[in-house]
Amino acid sequence: MELLEGIRTRRAIRKFKDKPVPNEVIERAIENAKWAPVAPPFRQWEYAVATNATCSRLATLINANSIHLKHMLDTFGEKERSRIIEYYRTLGNSRCLVFVTIPSTDDQWERKYKILSVALELQLFLINLHAEGLGACGLTIPLVTEEKILKILGLEGRELVVGFTLGYPDESPEPVPRERAKITFYDD
Numbered sequence: 001m002e003l004l005e006g007i008r009t010r011r012a013i014r015k016f017k018d019k020p021v022p023n024e025v026i027e028r029a030i031e032n033a034k035w036a037p038v039a040p041p042f043r044q045w046e047y048a049v050a051t052n053a054t055c056s057r058l059a060t061l062i063n064a065n066s067i068h069l070k071h072m073l074d075t076f077g078e079k080e081r082s083r084i085i086e087y088y089r090t091l092g093n094s095r096c097l098v099f100v101t102i103p104s105t106d107d108q109w110e111r112k113y114k115i116l117s118v119a120l121e122l123q124l125f126l127i128n129l130h131a132e133g134l135g136a137c138g139l140t141i142p143l144v145t146e147e148k149i150l151k152i153l154g155l156e157g158r159e160l161v162v163g164f165t166l167g168y169p170d171e172s173p174e175p176v177p178r179e180r181a182k183i184t185f186y187d188d
């Protein structure tokens with residue numbers, strides 16, 4: 001897949017085929033994502049990939065706690081809100097959930113660099129998944145659910161950066177329009 005084409009054709013996928021994703025495909029997408037730029041001392045994140053019973057348990061938990069996102073959902077229009085609630089209800093029938101965690105820290109400087117580095121890698125992860133014919137969608141997870149997820153995964157004490165649903169796409173969404181970037185050139 002050509003680079004720019006891959007960047008432009010990736011979409012958040014919220015509906016998945018009932019087809020398991022081989023672990024080696026996810027592993028390859030993560031390994032290839034490691035070519036992202038990184039602040040080396042902060043490369044301390046981990047991926048937790050949940051399938052089968054663990055995936056179902058986590059999906060039930062996320063669904064049951066989506067009420068905590070009410071304040072965020074209220075900012076959307078009725079149609080969009082129903083679509084998001086439906087996504088949280090089914091998680092797009094995803095058979096695989098991926099969670100990315102970093103070691104907890106009170107140091108804001110350290111935390112900023114950890115999150116920035118992991119975010120750069122995750123963008124490449126999503127592009128690599130797309131190149132593998134897979135799709136994914138980020139999951140906004142409220143704090144109360146974060147603690148429970150970490151408990152199920154046995155990762156208490158770490159900070160959950162983000163979760164994704166993941167699988168073979170069963171939809172081809174239209175692109176979401178982007179606003180023009182806010183850029184200030186200081187060239188005098």
Ligand SMILES: Cc1cc2nc3c(=O)[nH]c(=O)nc-3n(C[C@H](O)[C@H](O)[C@H](O)COP(=O)(O)O)c2cc1C
Nearest residue numbers: 010011012014084087137138139140141162175176
């Ligand atoms: C950190 C993060 C969290 C997200 N959380 C959600 C979510 O909770 N529910 C959802 O439907 N989409 C979620 N998304 C997906 C975005 O809505 C989506 O990427 C955005 O609308 C742009 O669409 P595109 O990815 O197809 O270009 C999330 C994306 C990111 C990066």
